[in-house]
Amino acid sequence: MEIARPYLLFLGDVPDALAAKTAIGIVDWRKDWCLGQVRMPGCAADTGLPDMTISEGAEGGAKTLIIGAVNAGGRLPENWVESIVEALNSGLDVASGLHVRLGSILAIKEAAEKNGRQLHDVRHNTTSFATGKGTKRSGKRILAVGTDCSVGKKYTALAMDKAMNDRGYTSSFCATGQTGVFISGRGAALDAVIADFISGAAEWLSPETDPSHWQIIEGQGSLFHPSFAGVTLGLLHGSQPDAFIVCHEPTRKTMRGVDTPLPSIQDVIDMTIQCGKLTNPDIRCIGIAVNTAALDEDEALAYLAKVGEKHGLPATDPVRFGMETIVDKVSAEFGAP
Amino acid sequence: MEIARPYLLFLGDVPDALAAKTAIGIVDWRKDWCLGQVRMPGCAADTGLPDMTISEGAEGGAKTLIIGAVNAGGRLPENWVESIVEALNSGLDVASGLHVRLGSILAIKEAAEKNGRQLHDVRHNTTSFATGKGTKRSGKRILAVGTDCSVGKKYTALAMDKAMNDRGYTSSFCATGQTGVFISGRGAALDAVIADFISGAAEWLSPETDPSHWQIIEGQGSLFHPSFAGVTLGLLHGSQPDAFIVCHEPTRKTMRGVDTPLPSIQDVIDMTIQCGKLTNPDIRCIGIAVNTAALDEDEALAYLAKVGEKHGLPATDPVRFGMETIVDKVSAEFGAP
Structure with missing residues (x-):
């Protein structure tokens, strides 16, 4: 499409x-x-x-x-x-x-x-996807994952795409949800794909590309959400990300729409690596993106400093403080553009 | 249906x-x-x-x-x-x-x-499923999981249902694939459900039941299969099993249809517990079902003894040696009928 x-x-x-x-x-x-x-x-x-x-x-x-x-x-x-x-x-x-x-x-x-x-x-897929193959594709990929649904994964991926382009990387945003499809002009609403083809659709969404090109992939759901984790896992396997950013909303107590408690950021890092290494053994976390809208600026800065130190990773609010520190991490881990 | x-x-x-x-x-x-x-x-x-x-x-x-x-x-x-x-x-x-x-x-x-x-x-679902809720339902549930696709999960679940009935438990088989639907007279082909509703469909397939009743749920795919793991995870979350049986085929080297190496039985036990505890904190493995068709009887018995000892669990071939030892384990862990 x-x-x-x-x-x-x-x-x-x-x-x-x-x-x-x-x-x-x-x-x-x-x-x-x-x-x-x-x-x-x-x-x-x-x-x-x-x-x-x-x-x-x-x-x-x-x-x-x-x-x-x-x-x-x-x-x-x-x-x-x-x-x-x-x-x-x-x-x-x-x-x-x-x-x-x-x-x-x-x-x-x-x-x-x-x-x-x-x-x-865009909520209905007319493309016929193949089942996922799990084969390594050329190019580099970053996936936004989350402690929950609706914690800023789309915004984070778009901000990361823009920040990487601004710093001289070649990158593109890969949409996996309906608004994202309009923003990228291409893509598929992954939650509307037939279950057998989730990872195949994710492979189609982030196809083989130039080895130096970065695809920044919009995340969906959470591996810890009892309604949608299957979509999240299929997207993770199909995306075969080299790196991921954990998105989080610090005031939320239970997962959106259900009574399940929120996982910790560390839970999400560990589970994403454990599952993601099936299709990319070198997968690693490169940063934490926090929606601090509910905190005042001092609280937000203190929270980000604490979370960043705890995990040894750059932590930022993409809306308030930009993605520069996470792009720095990409540069340190994978090289300058 | x-x-x-x-x-x-x-x-x-x-x-x-x-x-x-x-x-x-x-x-x-x-x-x-x-x-x-x-x-x-x-x-x-x-x-x-x-x-x-x-x-x-x-x-x-x-x-x-x-x-x-x-x-x-x-x-x-x-x-x-x-x-x-x-x-x-x-x-x-x-x-x-x-x-x-x-x-x-x-x-x-x-x-x-x-x-x-x-x-x-039966390959096409006309039922409108809700999204999964993750809420605990009454009744007891056993899910067949696998190191791969096509390793005997349906056969294992059917044999377990029969063996439990024979021993005086009340149990029923819950179908998640097309042949299973004909065998149960009800169910849904889970791989044909829209991705957002996988765990919701699994909840519908194994609904609230009498506290003493056991639902024996046909598994799908494998958490380690790069094509289908999303379906497997949604089924695990929606099934909220109290117990699971790992199904395995010992001569297979790569996952069906792809180049991904087979996980170990221990990998499957660990990952199933780690993911499954989201909707059932007490989830545990109660046995290993091995398709030993490629081995002669002495080899099969030796293999089962070795695998059983290694994991401290009953290991059997449901076709050759029945499910008695795994029903014994149910009785030991959850009580006699």
Whole structure:
């Protein structure tokens, strides 16, 4: 799945910014891929991009309308259908991260067929993956792992990709979740793959590349999450990372959505190495990325210093303090660019 | 998915017994559920059941025609369609473990609709599973795990279920693969579940039950198999087993289908406990089941004695020497029935 650019971001008439977090995430990381935003009357979200109509977007050269907002339940509101059909009639593809498939709505399906346009449902995989092979591929890989779900793995991987590029490494971000797919323009929502093909899909997502190229792979779930650890393990095996970054949220007490207590950072380091060495015997931890949003700056700095010292690794908050110390670690362990 | 009984086993015109191994597996374990077999001219497989036509089966009370044979590629041979349609017209449901969905063949779909009959595609899940919760359920559970795929996990679980029943325990077999589903009449092919729902499906497969009841759960893959470990981990977390049996084939050098070396039995015991304690802190290994088919009887006995002593656990070949010693271990660890 390759999503054509530039994007036109559709925000619908969502009642708040949270409902448009996909669009906001795209603008955070790929503003230069975005031409503008389309908002319906009543829309309370704003990405800061120029407002435009669909026809203005099409005239400006937009190639894909991204449904960058969700309503509760992941359904497609009926009053959004007209805009989507208009985009298809204007020559744009349409991409969505909603649960419902775009093509399941007759008017959208017919408009796509009539205009020969692509519909991308990033929550649904149309690619046929092979089963994982476990064979070593050329190139270098960093995987973001976590003590839990929703602790900043995507943000960490994107920040690491940017920091490595800024320091002269060649690197690319490999998406494994729906917002990540829009940000990379390619990828697959790994949680939607058929179970037998998880590691095969992860191999496809981080294919053989130039020996000096770094793939920075978005993580999913946690090896210690009783709902999703299977996805995490398949991703770890398929990614065969040379290095990983542990992501953590220090105020959380139980794993997201369940009663299971949070593992320690050391538990995650040990288990990731133990499992990961199956497909990369040299796997190692290169840093700890902490979401310190709940702490004030002094608390955050003290916490990071303590965690870093305890594990003998650079510890940072990617949002507050950047990824420089972890890129330093890459340079020390694997060489300068 | 509940498959109505008795079964009528359809063997088609397959050229050898291997192609009918699903039917043969059903007869090995559930002969009393089977009324007879339907063979086309040229069929070289034989389950030993009485031969009958579809109309004889229907008159005899058969409720479901089981497609108990496969051709290369998992496709449905065109010359089998007429028999399947005849079964539907005779009032039978039809169940298949082929890759192709029965309902994707128009004549079969129409006959099922016309007669109000069920089509069961056990490789495809129609059940909507929840994500796993990791909450402790009442009842006791034993999971078969393996050093590799295809080392006898299904056979071990079925033999353990039978041996425990024979010794006065109440137990039931929980299927996680397609042949197992026919043998249990219920279940799901776990490798065909969407990745996010692996452990949730495993929880559904081994639901809350009477505290004294034992669920004996068919294993899948191996925690050390780079293609399928994600499925194995999700199954382990969802099953929350009190006890597990390690299955092993002593002559294998690399994991099935890949170049990865086989783990040791001790590796599997350690990793299963380490991961399994997330959802059951008391998880323990109760025995080792070895497929000794490649060894003569003296070699097999010597190997089992050596492995048993090394790990301080009962070691047996379920086919050659039965499961008595492992049931003894259950009795010692968890009490008599």
